Amino acid sequence: xxxxxxxxxxxxxxxxxxxxxxxxxxVHRENKWCLLRYRPxxxxxxxxxxxxxxxxxxxxxxxVLDLMPGKSFVEYLVDQGHDVYIIDWGTPGPxxxxxxxDDFTYRYLGRAVRKVARASKTGTIHLxxxxxxxxxxxxxxxxxxxxxxxxVTLAAPVSFHDDGLLSTWSRSPGISVDALVDGTGxxxxxxxxxxxxxxxxxxxxxxxxxxLDRAWDDEFLDGFFALETWSNDNVSFPGEAFxxxxxxxxxxxxxxxxxxxxxxxxxxxxNLHIPLMAVAFEHDNIxxxxxxxxxxxxxxxxxxxxxxxxxxxxxxxxxxxASTTLWPELSQWFQEAS
Amino acid sequence: xIWKTWKKGFDAWEASTAKYAEEVLRSSAVLWPAGKMLTAxxxxxxxxxDAAAKWWASMGLSTRRDQERTLHALNQLQSRIxxxxxxxxxxxxxxxx
Numbered sequence: 001x002x003x004x005x006x007x008x009x010x011x012x013x014x015x016x017x018x019x020x021x022x023x024x025x026x027v028h029r030e031n032k033w034c035l036l037r038y039r040p041x042x043x044x045x046x047x048x049x050x051x052x053x054x055x056x057x058x059x060x061x062x063x064v065l066d067l068m069p070g071k072s073f074v075e076y077l078v079d080q081g082h083d084v085y086i087i088d089w090g091t092p093g094p095x096x097x098x099x100x101x102d103d104f105t106y107r108y109l110g111r112a113v114r115k116v117a118r119a120s121k122t123g124t125i126h127l128x129x130x131x132x133x134x135x136x137x138x139x140x141x142x143x144x145x146x147x148x149x150x151x152v153t154l155a156a157p158v159s160f161h162d163d164g165l166l167s168t169w170s171r172s173p174g175i176s177v178d179a180l181v182d183g184t185g186x187x188x189x190x191x192x193x194x195x196x197x198x199x200x201x202x203x204x205x206x207x208x209x210x211x212l213d214r215a216w217d218d219e220f221l222d223g224f225f226a227l228e229t230w231s232n233d234n235v236s237f238p239g240e241a242f243x244x245x246x247x248x249x250x251x252x253x254x255x256x257x258x259x260x261x262x263x264x265x266x267x268x269x270x271n272l273h274i275p276l277m278a279v280a281f282e283h284d285n286i287x288x289x290x291x292x293x294x295x296x297x298x299x300x301x302x303x304x305x306x307x308x309x310x311x312x313x314x315x316x317x318x319x320x321x322a323s324t325t326l327w328p329e330l331s332q333w334f335q336e337a338s
Numbered sequence: 339x340i341w342k343t344w345k346k347g348f349d350a351w352e353a354s355t356a357k358y359a360e361e362v363l364r365s366s367a368v369l370w371p372a373g374k375m376l377t378a379x380x381x382x383x384x385x386x387x388d389a390a391a392k393w394w395a396s397m398g399l400s401t402r403r404d405q406e407r408t409l410h411a412l413n414q415l416q417s418r419i420x421x422x423x424x425x426x427x428x429x430x431x432x433x434x435x
Contacts, residue, residue: 001341030420031413094402095409107417114424168364174373176380183380183387185406201359202352209348213341 004215011221016229020063022075024086028115031099032090035112036062037083037119038074044081049338050149051083052126053116055133058104058241059192061233062088065130067318068226070219076327082334085116087133089235097185097239104241105136106263110144117147124149126334130317131155131287132245138295139255139262142271150275150337152330155287155313158269159256159294160249165199166286170250177246186236193234199285227318256294269298275337276304279326286313 028035040046054074056062065086066074077084087109092099116125127148129137134156141148160167169175180187197203207228214220237245254260260267276299280292289308296306309316309326316322362368391401 030417093409095406095413097406098410099413103417107421111420111424118427165360165363169369172366172369172373174370174377176373176377179377179380179384183383198359198363200356202356206352209345209352213345 004212008212008215008221011218011225017068017222017226019068019226019229020066021069022066022072022078028111030108030111032092032096033108034088034090035115036086036088038078040083041078044079046083047081047335049082049335050120050122050124050126051085051116052077052128052334053112054084054086055109055127055129055137056087056089057130057132058089059132059189059235059237061230061235062086064230064314064318067230068222071223071226071318071323073317073327076323077331080331082331087112091235092186092238094185099238099241101241101244102263105139109136109140113140113147122149123147126150126337128152128154128330129156131313138269139267141274142267142269143262143265145271145274148274150334152277152279152333153292154279154317155281155284155292156278157287157291159253159291161253162288162291164285164288164291167250169195170246177243181239181243185239187239187242189234189236192237196286227314231314256298269295272299274303277333278304278306280306280308281311281313281316282308283311284313
C-alpha cells in the first residue's frame with residue numbers, strides 16, 4: 001500500500017500529462033472553431049479512401065479522441081494510413097451566447113464537411129460524431145448527404161425521452177431553460193460539471209479508490225491522469241444553442257418525431273440513405289443505449305448497423321480494450337465503405 | 339489482504355449509495371424545489387444584469403450586451419464572407435460551357 005501511495009504521489013508530482021499531441025495543422029479557422037488536419041505518418045502507405053472527419057461534442061475538448069500516445073484514436077487512424085481531420089470547437093466568448101444550434105450544426109459543421117470533401121479525391125468523406133457531435137452529424141447528414149460516404153456515431157442520442165437522469169432533469173417542470181440562458185448567457189461549464197457529477201455522486205470517490213488500487217501500474221496512472229485532465233477541461237455551452245438543444249430535443253424530442261428543423265429545413269431521419277454505424281455503450285449513464293438505438297427505426301435499415309458494446313460513455317472509446325476492438329473495427333468500416 | 343477486503347466493502351457501499359442517490363435525484367420532491375431555486379437564482383441574476391445595463395446606458399455608455407452584440411455581428415459577417423468565398427470557389431471550379 002505504501003508503495004502504491006508513493007507511486008501515486010510521484011506521478012501526481014509530475015503534473016499534467018501531455019494530451020492531444022498528435023501533430024496537426026490548422027486548415028481552417030472561423031470565429032472560435034478550427035479544423036485540424038493530422039499530419040500523415042511518412043512511414044505508412046496512405047489508404048486509398050476518403051478522409052475521415054471527427055466531430056466531438058460542443059462541451060468537451062476535442063482531444064478526448066487524441067488523449068495521449070498509445071491511447072489515441074486519432075493516432076491509431078493515422079497509423080493505419082487514414083487522412084484524419086477533427087473539429088476543435090474552441091472556447092466560446094461572451095459574445096457567442098447568440099450563436100444558435102443552427103450556426104453550429106448547419107453553418108460550421110457544413111463548412112467543415114465541404115472543406116474536407118474539397119480536399120478528398122472522390123469529393124466524399126467519412127464522418128464520425130461523438131456524443132452531441134454525433135447528434136449534429138446525424139442532423140447534418142439527413143439534410144446534406146451528398147458529400148458523405150459513410151457515417152459513424154458514437155454514443156450519440158437521437159431520442160431524448162429515455163430513462164436517464166439527464167432526460168428526467170431536463171423535463172422537470174421546476175427548471176426553466178429560458179431563465180438559465182437569460183441569466184448566464186453561455187451556460188457555464190462548472191454548472192454542467194455539477195450536473196454530470198450528480199449522475200453518480202460517488203463517482204469521484206470511486207475513481208480515487210480505483211486509482212489507488214492500480215497505483216502500481218505506471219501506464220494505468222498516465223492514462224488515468226490524462227483522462228482526468230480532459231474531464232476537468234470543459235467549455236461552456238453557447239446560450240442560444242443550449243436553449244434550442246434542451247427545448248426542442250430534450251424536452252420536445254422533435255428529432256425522432258420528425259418535427260425538428262435546422263436553418264429552416266425540416267430534418268427527416270428517414271432521409272439517411274448512407275452507410276451508417278451507430279455505436280451505443282451498455283453502461284453509458286449520459287447517453288443511454290436506447291437513446292442511440294432509436295435511429296434504427298428511422299434510417300435506411302439496409303445501410304444502418306447498430307453496435308452495442310460494453311463500457312461507459314468515455315471509457316469505452318479511449319480504453320485499452322477500445323484500441324483492440326472498437327478502433328480496428330471503425331478503421332475497417334471506413335475502408336469497406338469507401 | 340486487508341485492502342482487498344476493504345475494497346470489496348467499498349464497492350458494495352458505492353453501488354448501493356449510487357443507486358439510492360439516483361432514486362433521490364429522480365424524485366420530483368427533490369427536483370421541483372431544486373429547479374425552482376435555480377430558476378429563481380437565474381431570474382435574479384438576469385434582473386441585476388439588466389438593471390446594471392440600464393444604469394450604464396443612462397450615462398450614454400455602451401453596455402456589455404451592446405459590445406457582445408457587436409462582436410457577434412462581426413463574427414457573423416466573417417461567416418457570410420466565408421460563405422461567399424466558397425460560392426466563388428465553386429463557381430470558378432465549375433466547368434465552363
